[in-house]
Amino acid sequence: MKYLSLMSCLLVLLFSSCNEVNPKSEQEVREFLKQWNASHTALKAPYLERDYMPVVTYYGEERTRTQVQQDKKLLFQQFPNYTQRILNDPLTITKEAGVYLVTFTKRVSYNGIEADYTSYLSMMIRNGDFQILREGVAENSKDLDAPIFPSARADIAFFTNNRQLFGDFNGDGLSDYATVISPTTTMAQSGDTVVCKGECNSVITFSNKDLKAITIKGAYKSQLENLKDLNSDGADEIGFWDIKPTTKSFYVFDATNGALLSGPVVINTTVHKNLNLIDVFKNAGPNKITVTRSAQVNGKWILENETIALD
Structure with a gap:
């Protein structure tokens, strides 16, 4: 029994340490998130391309970095007054197998409409910098048919060519x-x-x-x-x-x-x-x-x- 108890404690400790984010890494993730959020304007949108992996799971669909950039550009063209900000609480950061998962509340504003969405980014360090693997919102979020989401802009390839x-x-x-x-x-x-x-x-x-x-x-x-x-x-x-x-x-x-x-x-x-x-x-x-x-x-x-x- 003592042996089993000891093994259980070790497993819990091991699991916890795998998902633990040290203070320095957490601060770096927060800084990246702040930079990514600040780039969501028509003027700074070109900087977003550096933040993504070559292939991304983007709101449930596999997209290339170029397609993601195109979708962001279309968002700012369609809604020049679009803004977003990340609310401080709750913001959760976990790490597993070198991948950081950040969940947060994103407040968006466009055409006089303001709404909060539970959102997430997963990212990893590549060539010394964070790059995004996944971006999306919680499946149980309300108003997922809002025109600010990629699904409202139909097929990305269509937009790229037209x-x-x-x-x-x-x-x-x-x-x-x-x-x-x-x-x-x-x-x-x-x-x-x-x-x-x-x-x-x-x-x-x-x-x-x-x-x-x-x-x-x-x-x-x-x-x-x-x-x-x-x-x-x-x-x-x-x-x-x-x-x-x-x-x-x-x-x-x-x-x-x-x-x-x-x-x-x-x-x-x-x-x-x-x-x-x-x-x-x-x-x-x-x-x-x-x-x-x-x-x-x-x-x-x-x-x-x-x-x-x-x-």
Whole structure:
């Protein structure tokens, strides 16, 4: 019995020592956590990349360091006023097999909303510095469908390959984003014709699922523009460039209902080169815009202006 009692004590002591964090290490972990938290701003976000391992378990999904960095960037783009801070209590640090696990309460603020989340980071020392292996929140946390979490930004690979245009496209006073799903293209054997795999259409999609997607037929290369509120409905209008080898066509859409307000405004880029948005589109006053297009008159290409009233 004495032998068993002694062995039990040794096992307890051994287990405790494996998970014990000495004061110096605990202070270093706290300093790293403070630095990591302070980097959660749009200005300091680039510094976050150094804090992660090449592959990370990020809110339940395996992501590369680059994908994590991209998601952080999107967070600050979507919510420029986003802030977070770590509450001092409770903060727990444990260590096992060289990996530190830190659990803490993170208070976030965005778009006038403030919420607390039980969060965690696990990290290890690599090349003399702490690097994060896992980041997430407790599974029983409330409001896990909040737009600040990666799941609200869909697939990371999609965001990496598609440019987002931010704006208030539904008029609710909050930031949304739009992106374009473009068809896959190849060049014909002649080398001067683009061939689409499937339908040769581009589709504007929105992060707000109440907004319907907008399809532009025959478009395979494009660029989006935020035109701000043009028709006094409180929502930003969206501009779409359909880019071809010899032309650029500009469309103006009402994002709230997908209605075409103007376009296509076609520019002959072989004649009228290097025209930008400001050269083609102007806000002409309340509910009015002026557009400029290429036109052939008496055998010559000129630029024509037209003022359009928006209903």
